[in-house]
Amino acid sequence: MHVHDQILDSLVIGAGQAGLSASRHLARRGIDHVVLDADERPGGAWQHRWDSLRMADVHGVADLPDAVAPGRSDGRANVVVPAYFSDYERRFDLPVVRPVLVDSVSSEGGLLAVTAGERAWRTRTLVNATGTWTQPFVPHYPGIETFAGEQLHTVDYPGPQHFAGRRVLVVGGGASAVQFLGELAPVADTLWVTRRPPVWRTDDFDPEAGLAAVTLVADRVRRGLPPTSVVGVTGLALRPQEREAERLGAYRRRPMFDRIEPTGVRWDAGAVLERVDVILWATGFRPAVGHLAPLRLRTPAGGIQLDVGGAVQSAVTAVRDPRVQLVGYGPSASTIGANRAGRAAAVAVARVLAEDDDLSA
Known part of the structure; x- marks a missing residue:
């Protein structure tokens, strides 16, 4: 194994919105670090989004520090945002190394050891910015394998034309499900099921409402519970491009089925089998934190407890190991939250380094 000789002051895992923000703020403070990114190209999870997702469809991309983000347009999000991230890396000469898929992070005395295949780095602090895209969640239902x-x-969503003329069951109660139905209903026969009735938002989503939603998520990570999605607690709203799907009845939701059969799904309350050609699971993601397992950061409740001492979107420090900062996790899992968390992580890293230097003096 090749172990890099230099002991870093900090190491960032992930070069999406949160990771780039953290790197820029670390660089501003003169903190020596590298950014390890698993992708071959800049763009974070945005480069993997479906082609039909346009900049006019996304909830918004927040400005990275010192760089204005692209606005709403008809441009493809999986092209526009990666180009923005790529330019940002070059403009500020951020120390991104790719492709590097981190396998594990472990503690070696006062240092953290980060391994990726046959390569390893040693660092005094860590900023984890791995997001969720690599951990899609599909719930298990009886018969799913049949x-x-x-x-x-x-x-895996390939765009609406892939489903033309077919009967598609969309599963999930979040914004992605609403967007998929908006695209699919005009070209396919759709059926929508969710575990809970959808909560539709009819008012403007102002900053006060946003803070209230983030606070709910922050309370969970404060207690060491698995985080819920920030978007998941904000409520749903239809955009103009989804009104045709609404007219076609695409948003008449049914409760979750009880089992899956070879040709469709069935509810125990009734004998009718709903025949479908496709099941589209818009059921969300889980945090990509498996590589942190050797640090034993999880609580018995299943989440990573964060120190929620100040602003809720600045809750980044792992209670069980303050050397580790998690950005884009829990209350900072949005583009705006990720930016604020990047700054908070740099502040926390500087504090840990200063305390460590004081103890060593």
């Missing part, structure tokens, strides 16, 4: 049709998750 379905003879096609099953896809959000990460």
Whole structure:
């Protein structure tokens, strides 16, 4: 194994919005660090989004520090945002190394050891910015393995024309499900199921409402519970491009089915089998933190407890190991939250380094 000789002051895992923000703020403070990114190209998870997702469709991309983000347009999000990130890396000469897929992070005395295949780095602090895109979640239902049709998750979504003329079951109660139905209903026969009735938002989503939603997520990580999605607690709203799907009845939701059969799904309350050709699981993601397992950061409740001492979107420090900062996790899992968390992580890293230097003096 090749172990890099230099002991870094900090190391960032992930070069999406949160990772780039953290790197820029670390660089501003003169903190020696590298950014390890698993992708071959800049762009974070945005480069993997479906082609039909336009900049006019996304909830918004927040400005990275010192650089204005692209606005709403008809441009493809999986092209526009990666180009923005790529330019940002070059403009500020951020120390991104790719492709590097981190396998594990472990503690070696006062240092953290980061391994990726045959390579290893040693660092005094860590900023984890790995997001969720690599951890799609599909719930298990009886018979799921018997379905003879096609099953896809959000990460596999190929665009509406792939489903033309077919009967598509969309599973999930979040914004992605609403967007998929908006695209699919005009070209396919759709059916929508969710575990809970959807909560539709009719008012403007102002900053006060946003803070209230983030606070709910922050309370969970404060207690060491698995985080919920920030978007998941904000409520749903239809955009103009989804009104046609609404007219076609695409948003008449049904409760979750009880089992899956080779040709469709069935509810125990009734004998009718709903035949479908495709099941599209818009069921979200889980935090990509498996590589942190050797640090034993998880609580018995299953989440990573963060220190929620100040602003809720600045809750980044792992209670069980303050050397580790998590950005884009829990209350900072949005583009705006990720930016604020990047700054908070740099502040926390500087504090840990100063305390360590004081103890060594």
